[in-house]
Amino acid sequence: MSDTATGRAPLLRVEDLRVWFPIMSGVVLDRHVGDVKAVDGVSLAIARGETLGLVGESGCGKSTLGRAMLRLYVPTGGRIVFDDQDITSLSERELQSVRRRMQMVFQDPYASLNPRHSVGRIVGEPLRVHGVVPRREVSGRVRELLEVVGLPADAANRYPHEFSGGQRQRIGLARALALNPDFIVCDEPVSALDVSIQAQIVNLLERLQEKFGLTYLFIAHDLAVVRHISDRIVVMYLGKVVEIAPADDLYENPLHPYTLTLLSAIPIPDPEVERRRVAIRVEGDLPSPANPPRACRFHTRCPFVQETRCAEEEPPLRTIDGHLVACHFAEDVRAGRITPRERPAQFEPASMPAPRTLPIG
Numbered sequence: 201m202s203d204t205a206t207g208r209a210p211l212l213r214v215e216d217l218r219v220w221f222p223i224m225s226g227v228v229l230d231r232h233v234g235d236v237k238a239v240d241g242v243s244l245a246i247a248r249g250e251t252l253g254l255v256g257e258s259g260c261g262k263s264t265l266g267r268a269m270l271r272l273y274v275p276t277g278g279r280i281v282f283d284d285q286d287i288t289s290l291s292e293r294e295l296q297s298v299r300r301r302m303q304m305v306f307q308d309p310y311a312s313l314n315p316r317h318s319v320g321r322i323v324g325e326p327l328r329v330h331g332v333v334p335r336r337e338v339s340g341r342v343r344e345l346l347e348v349v350g351l352p353a354d355a356a357n358r359y360p361h362e363f364s365g366g367q368r369q370r371i372g373l374a375r376a377l378a379l380n381p382d383f384i385v386c387d388e389p390v391s392a393l394d395v396s397i398q399a400q401i402v403n404l405l406e407r408l409q410e411k412f413g414l415t416y417l418f419i420a421h422d423l424a425v426v427r428h429i430s431d432r433i434v435v436m437y438l439g440k441v442v443e444i445a446p447a448d449d450l451y452e453n454p455l456h457p458y459t460l461t462l463l464s465a466i467p468i469p470d471p472e473v474e475r476r477r478v479a480i481r482v483e484g485d486l487p488s489p490a491n492p493p494r495a496c497r498f499h500t501r502c503p504f505v506q507e508t509r510c511a512e513e514e515p516p517l518r519t520i521d522g523h524l525v526a527c528h529f530a531e532d533v534r535a536g537r538i539t540p541r542e543r544p545a546q547f548e549p550a551s552m553p554a555p556r557t558l559p560i561g
């Protein structure tokens with residue numbers, strides 16, 4: 201089990217968590233022919249008050265991991281422990297009191313808001329369902345919640361389509377806050393918004409965290425956003441964690457080859473820095489999580505792959521310089537003793553040293 205590396209007690213931890221989706225075949229889909237291994241043996245902990253960023257390319261299992269933490273899926277294996285309570289196998293009824301304390305904010309606020317309901321009804325719904333405040337107090341509480349997320353009180357009488365994307369995300373947040381949660385999974389909460397609006401929502405999330413002592417799992421594919429808001433960042437590849445590190449450390453001193461390739465894909469605004477840096481490209485598509493490569497899952501696309509260990513032995517997560525890294529050769533890659541297999545011609549001068557760190561702006 202990884203510790204949180206923050207010195208604070210974990211609010212939530214998962215141990216060897218697996219979420220597999222069965223693949224069924226046959227005329228009436230009654231033959232189990234395999235599994236999509238969306239999350240496959242993930243162990244990590246999130247400290248109280250921490251924001252843990254989660255990155256990785258589309259389909260690597262980020263949303264599935266976030267949803268499983270909220271027990272929206274029944275895990276195939278492993279454990280989920282929330283505030284010292286094992287919630288892995290709780291029934292829906294037993295989960296009710298825990299559910300209040302865990303919420304989710306979605307990428308597309310519009311799709312997650314019922315267009316036929318007024319904002320007041322949407323935000324007040326969790327209060328009514330859980331009966332946490334007397335009915336006559338619901339509208340007052342809704343007004344408070346709208347104010348806290350920066351919406352005018354009269355928003356309660358209007359409908360989602362009357363609001364912009366950023367305002368809709370504020371409505372989603374007001375609803376998520378209604379039950380005073382401790383933990384919120386933010387699943388790409390700003391990916392659908394304009395850049396200028398993204399900053400406003402990220403700042404709002406930070407203010408709310410401070411005000412209410414919230415703990416976030418922040419899922420993103422935008423590495424710049426996730427760096428800004430996260431205390432630590434988890435990099436996932438094909439259902440597994442490949443690196444966990446404090447946010448700035450991950451960007452300044454990435455240790456896993458996959459993290460290097462992710463960072464290497466970010467454009468750098470400074471042309472001088474851009475010219476000097478070494479491009480490390482990852483080739484091809486993400487392999488199928490139904491049939492992942494054996495041993496190191498990244499070995500089929502890794503520019504630093506070494507025969508034959510990478511294809512034969514699964515690398516455990518181990519600690520190097522305060523990072524947790526799952527690569528047999530992380531030290532050699534960092535020291536430049538192993539150089540990337542393929543590089544575009546413009547990066548090939550013989551004097552070019554292998555990258556120690558990649559400047560990313």
Ligand SMILES: Nc1ncnc2c1ncn2[C@@H]1O[C@H](COP(=O)(O)OP(=O)(O)OP(=O)(O)O)[C@@H](O)[C@H]1O
Pocket residue numbers: 221236237238256257258259260261262263264265489
């Ligand atoms: N309910 C489901 N049934 C079957 N397969 C699923 C289900 N949900 C997700 N998957 C599969 O599990 C894998 C991981 O999906 P997931 O949505 O967790 O990835 P992601 O990293 O969040 O991607 P994205 O950024 O595109 O949302 C994918 O191959 C996906 O097709």
